[in-house]
Amino acid sequence: MRKQASPPTATGGGPGSLDAGEPAGSPVEKASGFLRRYPVVALTLLVLVASLVLVQFGLELQVRILASAYAAVIVVARAAGMVRSLREGRWGIDLLALMAIASTVAVGEYLAALVVILMLTGGEALENFAQGRAARELRSLLDRAPRFAHREESGAVLVDTPIGEVAPGDILVVRPSELVPVDGELLSDSATLDESSLTGESLPVERTRGQQLLSGAVNGVAAIRMRAAATAADSQYSRIIALVEEASNSRAPVVRMADRYAVPFTLLALAMAGTAWLLSGEPLRFAQVLVVATPCPLLIAAPVAFLAGTSQAAHKGIIIKNTRTLEQLAKAQSAVFDKTGTLTSGRPVLDEVRMAPGHGETLGSRKILQLAASAEQYSSHVLAASVIEAAQAAGLTLLPVQQATENATHGVEAVCDGQQVVVGKAGLVRSSSSGFREAAVHSGQLAVHVAVNGGYAGALIMKDPLRGNAVDTLERLRGLGVQNTMLLTGDAHATAAHIAEEAGIGRVQAECLPEDKVNTVAALAERPVLMVGDGVNDAPVLAAADVGIAMGAKGATAASESADVVIMLDDLSKVAQAVAIGKRTVAVALVSIWTGIGLSLVLMAIAMTGYIPAVAGALLQELVDLATILNGLRALHGADKKAGAGRKPGPRRLPAA
Template sequence: MDAGTDRGSRAGRLLRQYPLVALTSLMILATVLLPQFGLEEPVRLLASVYAAAVVLVRSVSMIRTLRKGRWGIDLLALMAVASTVAVGEYLAALVVILMLASGEGLEDFAHGRAVRELRSLLDRAPRFAHREMAGPVLDDVPVDAVVPGDVLVVRPSELVPVDGELLSDSASMDESSLTGESLPVERHRGELLLSGSVNGEAAIRMRATATAADSQYSRIIALVEEASASRAPVVRLADRYAVPFTVLALAMAGTAWLLSGDPVRFAQVLVVATPCPLLIAAPVAFLAGTSQAARKGIIIKNTSTLEQLARARTAVFDKTGTLTSGRPVLDRVELASGPGQDNGEGSDAGRLLQLAASAEQFSSHVLASSVIEAAAARNLRLLPVTQATEHATQGVEAVCGGERVVVGKAGLVGATASGFRAAALQSGQLAVYVAVNGTYAGALIMKDPLRADAMDTLATLHRLGIRHTMLLTGDAHATAAHIAREAGIRHVKAECLPADKVSEVAAIAERPVLMVGDGVNDAPVLAAADVGIAMGAKGATAASESADVVVMLDDLSKVALAVAIGKRTLAVALTSIWTGIGASIALMAVAMTGYIPAVTGALLQELVDLATIVNGLRALHGADRLPGMTSSPAGATSREVEYM
């Protein structure tokens, strides 16, 4: 495509997307150039009719808005256009219309910025996968044909086609397009690979654990589509200053007309009072804020959420998968004969873990994979298994290496083994009991540990202005209190059903309220909170769809970063707004004396516009350098837990 065709294409796209901006720009160009050819009167008539038509059309929607009780800053802009047309200052009227239309265009652009940041992912979506067949043969199949259990090969620099388990010893993955993490991530055998991540320099083997539709890449695409369709009703930040600023501007313009007796003075004051900085300042800042968030792996679905994040006073957390890792790990092995200190192969504790993990291969219980992973971490070889029988929700029986093993809950193991005794558990622990050949052998003590970044995240949120924190969970009181105390959360509500969580959030007085969760049962409360934040990297799709913010990296500290981005964005937007108000008042004061012609006043407003745009772009960066984002001494968040 040549340069001329490309310019024509861009012009056509501008005309389609922002027709008022394009047409007004053409009118201004004609108004400046055509009088040189003796066409001043036709141009004056055309420009005046055009400006009057814009005022009439926009007045219809403005009247509807006023009838609904909403007073927008656009009223003052339309009055400025009408007054300049009335006194013959048609060029000034066109400049004001251009600024009004540009501000609205920037708002639309700001709303869709998060979508555009992620749209490029669609062009890179995996379309084919290399599936292993018999022997060394690879079959290239459409990614939609891959099913869980298929063994795939991913060549160097290729995209991982679906979510799956790494079968090779290790892999270096570029996950930046998914999570915002710029450095390569080392993955090891058995770890999850996310679809859409880029393989490093060596071919790897993996086993698919999800279809393409259920994989991470498709979930991101679904979020992009939702963000594109999401248009929450938002009162523009600048509109909150509409009434006092409009009253002040009209008072100053009326006074100037009254004292001078010249209606042109009224138009001159209103032109410099036209709140173009107010119309443009907030959209530019919010555009920059959503862009910064997207680069950090945080999807913000609409720009109004940034202000809610900035003003948040209460943060509520789910426990499992949010404050904790969501995957129980082995804390210790407790032998029936006494404490087991060595879990390695050859020790009694190691043998017990080896037998339990071998039997758990045939269990679908959520703890089974944790037991198997604990054995693998200790290099314990799984034994051949025969005659395996699973007891739903209770445990599994199997013959492992010639020994009959029963693994599961106390009820199952206690009923089949002699010498059974319940393990002494602390808060936050649970036991997987093991019997061997009809005799109680011991217990595997498991715990769901607090995330490594949970304490720092809570401390950072407090420094950023979050006054109250709460834990809402369906777990027992003892477990919830243990996690809350460890994380530094004071208020706890345990044993909650999803409906209970919604009621608790609705009853919170200190608002706005953030709710952070990741599971399907968190979806209702995420939707009910002022700002729902979903841990979307490993969380449930329903949670991500209900949330206002989705953290694509499995990193709780991103919650604090989202709040910091909101604060940075709001501070920049307010600075621009107050700068615009101050500049407009100063220009109005001068215009009252008659020293600023209408066209000159409109051009001066252009300079103020540029200043607000440049200032608004500061929200593109700097959130991670806010004072509250600095670290605090360990343990600073420790406090007494209070039940609610």
């Protein structure tokens, strides 16, 4: 029986899709949402307004009772949190604020006490708002998570099934503009998908029957059928969400450093307040100084900046797992790269067609490539796809194949348009042709030999080229302060040295096993060390480095699980962009921290003279809070500006590991 239910949309429709932190609708609904989220702020405003009204009617006693009672309730309620903070070593978090409330009540500044309470609770509300803006890119992944799948039952009946009940092997239908619910295999002839939320690639991608579909991709204009290959928990989208949640829940060393500033800040504030009281003989001065000494700017500045930084990174396809990593990125001195799939594309391309004298020259380079590509249609070798792509790029039409036999790992023999073609390794082609000669190749090249009708025709010279943006990326890293570079690979030394020379890398270590890579990175003296890799064999060294960066891993490999940074798009330039975001974020956080401290010290010094009444001081401190929040939000932008302008130092060689 078909279940009648509204299908989910591309924005993750279905129950629970509304973000509870962002009420929508009429002004009444928004007001009620504000009251639910910030009840203490709303109650404080109500008490403050009531007190102002009572003062106008000359009811001073009632104001004193109301304000004192409310302040006592707040102090008692916050005391438990203060004790917990003190146990965690976070001294000035609530202590100064509670002392300011108590002191203003004691000296009869009841309205000032209410303003301090409003400042304390309102500052937390402002922080919550700022964090909500900074983290919206991260939250959007969770908001869009698929919740239902259309499972095909017997008789082609579709049942809207909770995504958690989908099992591998289930046949699913994905309607136009819906999210792919789980990872699976495409059963339809073709599909057009938007994978921008997964990889950062803005252009639609084409998939054909039998290819993998990633959960979280948005289907195009035609409904498609697919076979589930994994449960929702084990699918692509869930892994990305796990990375995002890990990022949003972490705390950075700079945040803890801001906490440590609270200890001397609290002692200094108490000393200044006590001195003002001693010199003036007025207890009011003590309260006036403490009112402007509340450490809210210290608490708000760093978390807002770091959340803004992780949000900017996520928007650019860079998932930073924990905010500690941002500080490590900002201080990085060394960058170590894997070769295949990292500095190179990881997919060989045709470099040249080398014709054999006589028979090969008679056929011509285009004919040799056309015959080879036609035969390679029936090969499962990793180079077959590269040969076919080269022929298609040259505008060649693949010939019909009457017969084909693959010799596993050695090559393929086929009859293409009536001609006997052998393509593969030297051993296979030598035994099947006359006139064979070994092709001379340079470092980083390999030869695919071709024989036609029993005669040696020539070789297709393949190479795994350096990425087009590798040189610019390394130059930008040096401009960002990452002066030491190294290539670490399991490939032969000659090939690795050739790639390193092209890229401008200072040192090469080749023919490495995974444990060799770990030991080499651990021995580097210039730290923090970035390690950039993409394969399963890179997982141990990514975990061992100060910052492991998984390139193009799409959140689903062992490399991405071991790394601190996952670059969703297969783009090497994102490594330099991640470093730039780290430096920008830490700089903004530190400016915010010191701005908050500096402004508070200036206000305390003025308050010692008695020129800032307690109520005015509380309002001024609220402006300081707002300034630090707005400054922290600057980390949402600006990391794309060219870093290190004018600094183009040459590569430095790392000391021997």
